[in-house]
Amino acid sequence: MTALDVTGLTVDFxxxxxxxxxxxxxxxxxxxxxRTLALVGESGSGKSTVVRALSRLVTPTEGEIRLDGARxxxxxxxxxxxxxxxxxxxxxxxxAHTIGHHLHRPLLAGGKARRGADVQRKAEELLxxxxxxPPADVARKRPHxxxxxxxxxxxxxxxxxxxxxxxxxxxxxxxxxxxxRLEILGLLDRLKDERGLALLYVTHDLATARHFSSEVMxxxxxEIVERGPSDEVILAPRHPYTQLLASAATGSGVSRExxxxxxxxxxxxxxxxxxERREIVVGDGCRFxxxxxxxxxxxxxxxxxxxxxxxxxxxxxxxxxxxxAGSTNSCA
Amino acid sequence: MNDSAxxxxxxxxxxxxxxxLRAEHIDVAxxxxxxxxxxxxxxxxxxxxxxxxxxxxAGESGCGKSTLAxxxxxxxxxxxxxxxxxxxxxxxxxxxxxxxxxxxxxxxxFRWNKLSIVFQSAxxxxxxxxxxxxxFDDIFRAHRPGMSGPERRERARALLDMVGIxxARIRAYPHxxxxxxxxxxxIAMALALEPEVVIMDEPTTAxxxxxxxxxxxxxxxxxxxxxxxxxxxxHDLSLLLEISDRLAVMYAGGxxxxxxxxxxxxxxxxxxxxxxxxxxxxxxxxxxxxxxIPGSPPDLRGELTGCPFADRCxxxxxxxxxxxxxxxxxxxxxxxxxxxxxxxxxxxAAGPLHEGSQS
Numbered sequence: 001m002t003a004l005d006v007t008g009l010t011v012d013f014x015x016x017x018x019x020x021x022x023x024x025x026x027x028x029x030x031x032x033x034x035r036t037l038a039l040v041g042e043s044g045s046g047k048s049t050v051v052r053a054l055s056r057l058v059t060p061t062e063g064e065i066r067l068d069g070a071r072x073x074x075x076x077x078x079x080x081x082x083x084x085x086x087x088x089x090x091x092x093x094x095x096a097h098t099i100g101h102h103l104h105r106p107l108l109a110g111g112k113a114r115r116g117a118d119v120q121r122k123a124e125e126l127l128x129x130x131x132x133x134p135p136a137d138v139a140r141k142r143p144h145x146x147x148x149x150x151x152x153x154x155x156x157x158x159x160x161x162x163x164x165x166x167x168x169x170x171x172x173x174x175x176x177x178x179x180x181r182l183e184i185l186g187l188l189d190r191l192k193d194e195r196g197l198a199l200l201y202v203t204h205d206l207a208t209a210r211h212f213s214s215e216v217m218x219x220x221x222x223e224i225v226e227r228g229p230s231d232e233v234i235l236a237p238r239h240p241y242t243q244l245l246a247s248a249a250t251g252s253g254v255s256r257e258x259x260x261x262x263x264x265x266x267x268x269x270x271x272x273x274x275x276e277r278r279e280i281v282v283g284d285g286c287r288f289x290x291x292x293x294x295x296x297x298x299x300x301x302x303x304x305x306x307x308x309x310x311x312x313x314x315x316x317x318x319x320x321x322x323x324x325a326g327s328t329n330s331c332a
Numbered sequence: 333m334n335d336s337a338x339x340x341x342x343x344x345x346x347x348x349x350x351x352x353l354r355a356e357h358i359d360v361a362x363x364x365x366x367x368x369x370x371x372x373x374x375x376x377x378x379x380x381x382x383x384x385x386x387x388x389x390a391g392e393s394g395c396g397k398s399t400l401a402x403x404x405x406x407x408x409x410x411x412x413x414x415x416x417x418x419x420x421x422x423x424x425x426x427x428x429x430x431x432x433x434x435x436x437x438x439x440x441x442f443r444w445n446k447l448s449i450v451f452q453s454a455x456x457x458x459x460x461x462x463x464x465x466x467x468f469d470d471i472f473r474a475h476r477p478g479m480s481g482p483e484r485r486e487r488a489r490a491l492l493d494m495v496g497i498x499x500a501r502i503r504a505y506p507h508x509x510x511x512x513x514x515x516x517x518x519i520a521m522a523l524a525l526e527p528e529v530v531i532m533d534e535p536t537t538a539x540x541x542x543x544x545x546x547x548x549x550x551x552x553x554x555x556x557x558x559x560x561x562x563x564x565x566x567h568d569l570s571l572l573l574e575i576s577d578r579l580a581v582m583y584a585g586g587x588x589x590x591x592x593x594x595x596x597x598x599x600x601x602x603x604x605x606x607x608x609x610x611x612x613x614x615x616x617x618x619x620x621x622x623x624x625i626p627g628s629p630p631d632l633r634g635e636l637t638g639c640p641f642a643d644r645c646x647x648x649x650x651x652x653x654x655x656x657x658x659x660x661x662x663x664x665x666x667x668x669x670x671x672x673x674x675x676x677x678x679x680x681a682a683g684p685l686h687e688g689s690q691s
C-alpha cells in the first residue's frame with residue numbers, strides 16, 4: 001500500500017540578484033507502508049530539502065504530495081501522519097523539559113491520550129517500545145542526563161507519539177558513536193515492521209542504506225540520478241556518480257594491497273584540478289558532466305531516465321544508448 | 333613498567349634508528365569544577381611511531397584519542413593536565429628530544445618544524461579574515477625568519493600545488509574554498525616546514541565520501557614522496573584498516589588492542605575491537621544480521637575496577653569485573669588487553685579465543 005506519493009517535487013530558493021537556486025528538481029517517488037526507502041547523496045545534494053518539503057517546513061515550488069491518495073497536506077492530520085527524526089539528538093530535544101514532557105505534548109495534541117494517568121501510561125509505553133527502561137525513571141530525566149543514543153531513542157518515541165504512517169529519518173545516526181548506530185537503525189527497522197510505517201532513510205552512508213532498505217535513490221545536485229532495489233543500485237551501479245560513490249566508500253572489505261592498487265589507479269586517472277572542476281556551473285545537460293570520467297557530447301543535453309533492470313533506472317545517456325555501444329561499464 | 337595492571341603500553345622492541353616518536357605511561361586528567369573529581373581521560377598509554385609509518389588510533393567519542401594526541405604535541409590547555417609520562421622524539425639526524433621537558437623558545441622552535449598537527453574541522457583551523465597566502469606567511473615569518481617575501485610566496489604556491497590546489501588560490505579567503513579544499517590547505521600548512529611527524533585528528537570526518545577518499549589518497553601520496561610519519565586519529569575503524577600500518581584501539585582512556593593492521597583485520601583479539609568491526613556493515617559483502625555494542629562507556633572520573641569494557645562485553649567472565657587485564661601478546665604481532673588471552677585466566681574462559689575473519 002502506498003502511504004505517500006510524491007510527484008515532480010521541485011524546490012527553489014531565492015538568491016539575491018539572480019535566478020532562484022533549484023535545490024530539488026522534479027523528484028518523484030512513493031513511500032510504502034512497512035518498507036524503507038533510502039535517499040543517498042553528498043552534502044548539498046538536496047536530500048534534506050526533500051525531507052523538509054515533505055514535512056512542510058519549506059513550501060515546494062512545484063509538485064504534488066499525496067497522502068493515502070489525497071492531497072491533504074495542509075491540515076494537522078498531515079502533520080500527525082508524517083513525522084520526523086532529526087539528525088542531531090543534542091539539538092532536537094529541549095534541555096529545559098523532562099523526557100516525559102517531550103512525549104506528553106504530542107500525545108495530547110494529537111488526541112492520543114487524556115491528561116493525567118492516561119498520558120503518563122502512554123508515554124511509558126512509547127519509552128518501552130524504544131527500549132528505554134525503566135520508563136518511569138527515564139520520563140523524569142532531562143536530555144542532558146541521557147547519552148546520544150538514548151536521546152535519539154527519545155526523539156524516535158516522540159515521532160511515534162502522534163501515531164504516524166510515515167517516518168522521515170534525516171541522517172538519524174550520523175551524530176552517534178559507531179558502536180550504537182546499528183542499534184538505532186535496528187530499532188527503526190523493527191518499529192517499521194511492527195507499526196507498518198513507511199520509512200524514508202536519508203543518509204550519506206551507502207553501506208547502511210543497502211542493509212536497512214529495500215530500495216535506494218541516489219541524489220546529485222537536486223536530481224535523482226539512480227534508483228532501484230538496494231542490492232542492484234549499490235552492488236551493480238549504472239550511473240557514473242553512483243559508481244564513484246561506491247568506489248570511494250571505505251570498508252568494502254578489500255585488503256591493504258588491493259586498496260593501494262586502487263589508490264594508484266585513482267591518482268593516475270584523476271585530473272589534477274579535479275577539486276576545483278566541480279565548482280563549475282553546468283547549465284543544462286547532465287549535472288554530473290564536469291566530474292564524469294565518461295562524459296561525452298550527448299551529455300550537454302538533459303539525460304533521459306533509462307531502464308537498466310527491473311525497477312532499476314539511471315538518469316544517464318550511457319545506458320540510454322547514446323555514445324558507442326558497449327561503452328557502459330558495469331560495476332566500479 | 334609500573335605495578336598498575338591497567339598498563340596499556342604499545343611499545344615493542346625495535347631498533348632506535350627506525351623510531352621517530354616514543355610515548356610512555358601518558359596520563360592526562362581534566363580538573364573537575366569546584367573540587368569535583370578529575371576526569372582521567374588518558375590512563376597510562378604508550379605507543380611508538382616508526383619512521384615513515386602510519387599509526388592509526390581508533391576509538392569512539394570520549395575514549396581519549398584526541399587528548400592523547402594533544403598531550404604528545406604539547407597542545408593541552410587547562411583544565412587538561414598531563415600528570416605523568418614521557419615523550420621522546422628521535423630526529424632524523426640521530427638527536428633525541430624529551431618533548432615534555434621543552435619550554436619557551438625551544439618548544440616554539442620544535443613545534444611545526446618537527447611535529448605538526450592537522451586539526452579536526454578545517455573550517456575552524458583557518459582564520460576566516462585573512463587570505464590563505466597570509467596564513468602561510470605567518471608560518472614562515474615565525475619559523476624561517478631568513479626567507480624573503482618572494483621566497484615565502486613561492487614556497488606557499490608550491491605547497492598548494494603539491495596538495496592539488498591551483499596556486500592562484502593563494503589570494504583566496506577560506507570561505508571561498510570548499511570543505512575539501514580547506515582541508516587540503518590545512519594539510520599543506522602542516523607540511524610547510526617538512527616535519528617528521530604529522531598528527532591528523534579526524535582530518536576527513538566532516539567531508540563527503542568522495543572528497544574524503546581524495547584527501548586520503550593525497551595523504552598517502554605525500555607520505556610516500558616526503559617520508560613523514562603520521563598518527564591518524566579517527567572513529568572510523570574501517571577507514572584505518574585500509575590506510576594504517578599499525579593500529580591502536582582505545583577504550584575508556586587506554587589502548588585495549590594494538591598490532592599490525594593485517595592481524596587486526598584478519599582476527600581482532602579484543603571483544604571491543606570485534607564489536608567495532610561488526611558495527612561497520614560491509615558495502616558489498618553478504619547481508620548478515622547487524623548489531624552494534626549495547627551499553628555505553630564507563631565514567632572516567634575516579635578509578636576503574638577490572639576491565640572497563642566488562643559491562644558491555646558478552647564474553648565477560650569471572651576475573652573481568654575485579655582484575656584489570658594486562659596486555660597479552662598475540663600471534664601475528666601486537667597485543668590485546670583482555671583476560672580471554674591471558675594464560676593465567678584462560679582456563680576459566682569458555683569458547684574459542686578468536687572470532688573468525690571479518691572480511
